[in-house]
Amino acid sequence: MRAVLSRQSRLSGGGCAGGVWEGEDARLQLEHVKPQFEPSRQPLGITTIRSIRSIATHLHPSSSVPHFVGLLQKKQAVHLTTFSILAPRLVGTRSARQLFSSTVTSPLHLRPSIAARMASSQASTSLSGAAASVSSSSTPAGRSRVPSMPRLLYGTAWKGDFTSDLVILALSHGFRGIDTAAQRKHYREDHVGAALDTAQTDLQLDRRDVWVQTKFTPRSGQDWTQPSTIPFGHDEPVAVQVRKSFAASLRNLHPWLDFEPFEEVARKITANSERGVELDAGVEYGDKHGEAYVDSYVLHSPLTTLDRTLNVWAAMESFVQLGLVRQIGVSNVYDAEIFQALSRTTRIAPSIVQNRWHYTTGHDVALLSILSPALAPNECGEPVVYQPFWSITGNPNLLASPAVQESAELLGWTPQQVVYAFLARGMDIPRLTITVLSGTKDEQHMHEAVHAVNNADDPRWTQSHVDAIRKFVYGE
DSSP states (O other), X not given: OHHHHHHHHHHHOOXXXXXXXXXXXXXXXXXXXXXXXXXXXXXXXXXXHHHHHHHHHHHOTTSSHHHHHHHHHHTSXXXXXXXXHHHHHHHOOSOGGGTSOTTOOSSOOOOHHHHHHHHHXXXXXXXXXXXXXXXXXXXXXXXXXXXXXXXXXXXXXXXXXXXHHHHHHXXXXXXXXXXXXXXXXXXXXXXXXXHXXXXXHHSOOOGGGSEEEEEEOOGGGSOTTSGGXXXXXXXXXXXXXXXXXXXXXXXXXXXTSOOXXXXXXHHHHHHHHHTTOSSOHHHHHHHXXXXXXXXXXXXXXXXXXXXHHHHHHHHHHHHHHTXXXXXXXXXXXXXXXXXXXHHHHSXXXXXXXXXXXXXXXXXXXXXXXXXXXXXXXXXXXXXXXXXXXXXTTTOHHHHTSHHHHHHHXXXXXXXXXXXXXXXXXXXXXXXXXXXXXXXXXXXXXXXXXXXXXXXXXXXXXXXXXXXXXXXXXXXX
């Protein structure tokens, strides 16, 4: 398997997965940063920039953010307008104006919220089990209490009117991550929001305790026989489509907040787009309600052309820059070249790939080599979180294989649990990071999925058992 993946790595090359600009590319990007609002034009001195770097190092010791701030030092001074765009990436806030005065001078004067943020970062704890972290990521505006993407997400496709009850059931059995989409054809995103609302009282789970992932579904994936269920117009520019979809998602997922009527928001988005305003009411109206955010936002599938795909991606990047989204990714991308195009030509590279895990796609062998930096070191050195779906229903032969059956007997588990655990441990491919998706409607199966992911490193499960399963899948 490692030989196969290494060969794919040499053919496919690497990609930047970290979501923070690096090296020469970062310098070039800095020159072309467009201000999204106009605070004071007062320059920040070099001492101030060094202070900012100290804060970034304290808050993000394991990331490349401090390196990026160091690039600012080479410019000797940078206007607050530019820094206001970078601030959400550095300290996890919606607006630099909430953290720094508009007359920042050297040395840097911290607002109380900065000091509180630094103190709270020392006291932060990691979630265990199903909520164990799989990658580092800054929190949007310091709101979430989930340090990073859980190892297990509950998939809500095809649940219909039962979505809310099933989400509550999944949360009660230990799931701490939910996957949905702004696609009424297959999902009820609004019912996920209703479940999150109910969980606050029935389960004492705050919105900040749950990782919520939703998707922008392009028009090709929507049901146009019911246009009233689609958050954008068929012929609107794709950038407007994704902004309207994101605005609708914020509203659907936070029904307890007092949002402006969506029709008015949609009107403002269209009007602002015509004026060339990039960060529009669709983002601002969610931002003004401090709790509204999405942990991860995924492009449901690439569009028909790379240019159209990049237009959507640019809008998704703006949500990250505002602190409304922690990570962005792409789904249903089975061509390594498409993924690499997004990785190499965008300011924030994909940090998530969600694909069907099935023999018809070769179980993504062509992609795995570039998703693991150990097999193909990429520019940022960070793994992309791989989210395989259809791992149970799409793999009956694997469930019945001698390799899985032997492990099931050894552990006293079901074959389904063995597959979940096999994936959760990254199939023992070096530095391959996997978040498992389970969409079961059965309460017992929910419990079993959580148990399997929590115990994927069971010491009784030897390397030879795991290797046998991987050999069955990939034929090494």
